[in-house]
Every structure is written in structure tokens, then in C-alpha cells.
Amino acid sequence: MQEYDLYINPRKPRVGLYVRKGAGLPDLDDPKEWAFDGTAAQGELPPDLVKRIEAEGHAFRDMD
Numbered sequence: 001m002q003e004y005d006l007y008i009n010p011r012k013p014r015v016g017l018y019v020r021k022g023a024g025l026p027d028l029d030d031p032k033e034w035a036f037d038g039t040a041a042q043g044e045l046p047p048d049l050v051k052r053i054e055a056e057g058h059a060f061r062d063m064d
Contacts, residue, residue, distance in 0.1 A: 002042045004053060008063070009036035016061045018045070018053050027057065 004023040007059055011033070019024070021039055026030035052059035 002028060003039050004042070005039050006037045008032050008037045010035055014063050016063045017042060017058060018049065019058045020053065023057070
């Protein structure tokens with residue numbers, strides 16, 4: 001099962017950024033603004049979020 005890494009911007013903790021496990025954040029302007037916050041299995045995430053990650057390489061999620 002695919003896994004996804006979660007990154008949180010400490011200045012905007014209500015927004016999470018998911019990428020494939022191990023992909024890192026090479027396509028962001030300033031990846032240093034984001035802190036790794038754990039890994040989630042595909043079954044733990046909403047299917048529409050997984051589709052966006054797979055299609056775009058990343059997906060933002062409201063963490064509230």
C-alpha cells in the first residue's frame with residue numbers, strides 16, 4: 001500500500017501538504033518553510049486527496 005508524507009508549515013498549521021513517501025518538497029519555492037509531520041497509509045486518507053497527490057505529485061489539505 002502506498003504511503004504519503006505529511007508536511008506542516010508552522011506559520012500556517014491549519015494547512016497540510018501531502019506527497020508520496022520519500023518524495024520531499026523539491027517543487028516548492030521555499031521547502032524550508034515546511035516541517036515533516038509524519039507518514040500516513042493510503043487507507044488513512046480520503047480517496048479524493050490520494051487522487052490529487054497521484055495526479056499532481058502533492059496535495060494540500062485543511063487540517064481542521
